Amino acid sequence: MQITPQIADMVEETPVFELTTEGLCRSILARHQDTICVRKTAIAVPRLKRILESALDLSNRGGFQAMSLRDLSRASGMSTGGLYAYFDSKTTLRKMSLQEVTDLVQRVLGKPPAAIAADPVAHLRWLIDTHLHLTEALLPWFTFAFMEAKNFPPAERRIAVDSEALTERLFAEVIERGVMSGVFRTDTSPMLPALIKPLLQEWYVKRPKYRRRGISLVSYSATVQDFVLNACLKDTVSGRE
Amino acid sequence: MQITPQIADMVEETPVFELTTEGLCRSILARHQDTICVRKTAIAVPRLKRILESALDLSNRGGFQAMSLRDLSRASGMSTGGLYAYFDSKTTLRKMSLQEVTDLVQRVLGKPPAAIAADPVAHLRWLIDTHLHLTEALLPWFTFAFMEAKNFPPAERRIAVDSEALTERLFAEVIERGVMSGVFRTDTSPMLPALIKPLLQEWYVKRPKYRRRGISLVSYSATVQDFVLNACLKDTVSGRE
DNA sequence: CCAGAAATCGATCGATCGTTCGATAGAATA
DNA sequence: TATTCTATCGAACGATCGATCGATTTCTGG
Structure with a gap:
């Protein structure tokens, strides 16, 4: 008889943020409204999700420094310039993830x-x-x-x-x-x-x-x-x- | 009455390598004879010690990738070209430390x-x-x-x-x-x-x-x-x- | 269907990276 | 002292980096 509270139960108490990558991305989007210059949530969230999934994956392989924005652009299917609609510098990208x-x-x-x-x-x-x-x-x-x-x-x-x-x-x-x-x-x-x-x-x-x-x-x-x-x-x- | 065997006691049993940075450098020098092209031990060991001490210090602050060889040259007091007498690539430098x-x-x-x-x-x-x-x-x-x-x-x-x-x-x-x-x-x-x-x-x-x-x-x-x-x-x- | 806005693109910039190499200084040898 | 060898130097090279920006595509409201 193990005490294993389901995560799902907890979400009901704090429904604002789901414990998923998408949920975190919504939170990030809200927190960084000023630096993220994509206004429509329906577009920004899935894009940000793809970017962060790729960024975390690449970083966890060879380290954040070793991940170039060209690598990230290739993995996320977005141009290097386009990435900068979601963060103003590589450092900000790192801070966004950690803070969240x-x-x-x-x-x-x-x-x-x-x-x-x-x-x-x-x-x-x-x-x-x-x-x-x-x-x-x-x-x-x-x-x-x-x-x-x-x-x-x-x-x-x-x-x-x-x-x-x-x-x-x-x-x-x-x-x-x-x-x-x-x-x-x-x-x-x-x-x-x-x-x-x-x-x-x-x-x-x-x-x-x-x-x-x-x-x-x-x-x-x-x-x-x-x-x-x-x-x-x-x-x-x-x-x- | 705690069982705390002194490191010094153990050294007597395996006197080949002391548990100091200098001892590790001697071991590294012996292991990488072919890549380190400084022949005199009396010169190579203290130099290698200074290089590795600086490299570990810089790496442990901001990560190995973030440490440039110019940083390392400045910290170790050796020119960027001179460093390559002790390793043939930055990757080798990393491998030397870890392996040891x-x-x-x-x-x-x-x-x-x-x-x-x-x-x-x-x-x-x-x-x-x-x-x-x-x-x-x-x-x-x-x-x-x-x-x-x-x-x-x-x-x-x-x-x-x-x-x-x-x-x-x-x-x-x-x-x-x-x-x-x-x-x-x-x-x-x-x-x-x-x-x-x-x-x-x-x-x-x-x-x-x-x-x-x-x-x-x-x-x-x-x-x-x-x-x-x-x-x-x-x-x-x-x-x- | 069309104008205007929103979002994305990719060539390009200057800076910095790891690495190379001919010149040079110092020590050992004779 | 002259000569050879060892160790070090630092300017320079090509590659790649983060970041920029005008052009281009995509979407949207009328």
């Missing part, structure tokens, strides 16, 4: 269902599982954000660093509540929240490895949940039943 | 002290602690290898992937021995070896974060060790001491 991902994480993880938020164990499981499902649904976006965040100029790098710090704080708060309510051990390592993040990143950074081994998202999620709960729960969590 | 790191990990982790290898718990702790100390001593090399491995062409990317697979196998073998000898739980997750690696990478990938928080390598190592042992040891590991 970090915003999304905070929007989704910040609003757990009320019933789940009441129970620290369920909440902790939900945070892990939801984060994994989120990255799975938007895999290219997250691999891009992870790999390219380090190459940002200092000013913009803060976006990624702050986002990660905020995610870690969500874990820290839940664990603290669990300790105070007596469910978690009082000697739980204060470093545990920081150690959860790399376990979640592992899933999308090394995605091909787990695909090759035939390991499903569900079983990976369950393993990480047990791994983490073993480190803080008073009663040891047995393996999958 | 992956080789080093296998050389060091593959030879645990006999006394430690006998006990699965001590061996597992030793693998974690030694890996962390190794990455700490050669931080720029590992951040470079981690960040740039993904941007390799498929053929050379295998070097990094295989190296990681081998490291994971070291963990898997120790854990399996622990299970068979009755020290580890029989229901230990088969995915545990894969989950250890990201916890070790976290240390050098997010190094500034832990420096900012004043978290020492020793305490990080102890936390990870306990975290992992909690997931496989029969008797729950209490907090530090």
Whole structure:
């Protein structure tokens, strides 16, 4: 009996942005109205979608710097000049993608269902599982954000660093509540929240490895949940039943 | 009473290569005799050291692609043409660094002290602690290898992937021995070896974060060790001491 | 069907890239 | 000291980059 909240359920609560590439593109279009000079949404969204899908694909192969705008124009089926109707510089293109991902994480993880938020164990499981499902649904976006965040100029790098710090704080708060309510051990390592993040990143950074081994998202999620709960729960969590 | 084998002790067993940038440069020089056309070691080693230190520093800031050979020439105090006495192309420079790191990990982790290898718990702790100390001593090399491995062409990317697979196998073998000898739980997750690696990478990938928080390598190592042992040891590991 | 707007095109620019190579300086040899 | 070899230099080359902009196509309202 695994707690695996469906992403679809969550969308009903926040219907403004779907967790799809198209949804993100609509959000990007709204956020960058001033730089994107294509006015009709019906045209701009599918075009932007094609551009960003190609850009993420190319970047995730050889790095963002290595992707030339000629490569992007070829892959997206749009001329090099035409691309500039959707961004004013290559740097802006990078910022658009990264910013959208970090915003999304905070929007989704910040609003757990009320019933789940009441129970620290369920909440902790939900945070892990939801984060994994989120990255799975938007895999290219997250691999891009992870790999390219380090190459940002200092000013913009803060976006990624702050986002990660905020995610870690969500874990820290839940664990603290669990300790105070007596469910978690009082000697739980204060470093545990920081150690959860790399376990979640592992899933999308090394995605091909787990695909090759035939390991499903569900079983990976369950393993990480047990791994983490073993480190803080008073009663040891047995393996999958 | 923490098991923290000093790197210095290990060097005595494998005195051929010291765990310093200079030691790695000597190894690189020996391996690439044919492409490096500077014959006198007394000159080649310190020059190569300056070049690689600068290259790793620049790459780790903005990415390897973004580092131009003019940047590198300025930082290393050598002319752009002079650099080509130490590598025949920028790609070779990248391969030299990566290959050296992956080789080093296998050389060091593959030879645990006999006394430690006998006990699965001590061996597992030793693998974690030694890996962390190794990455700490050669931080720029590992951040470079981690960040740039993904941007390799498929053929050379295998070097990094295989190296990681081998490291994971070291963990898997120790854990399996622990299970068979009755020290580890029989229901230990088969995915545990894969989950250890990201916890070790976290240390050098997010190094500034832990420096900012004043978290020492020793305490990080102890936390990870306990975290992992909690997931496989029969008797729950209490907090530090 | 046609005028005007919206969207796209692709040749082109200057800058910068990795790389080459003849000249030069320094050390070793005799 | 003269000579040979080693190591380094930095100007220069062709290729490619991000970005521009006037021409062209496509769409839309009347």
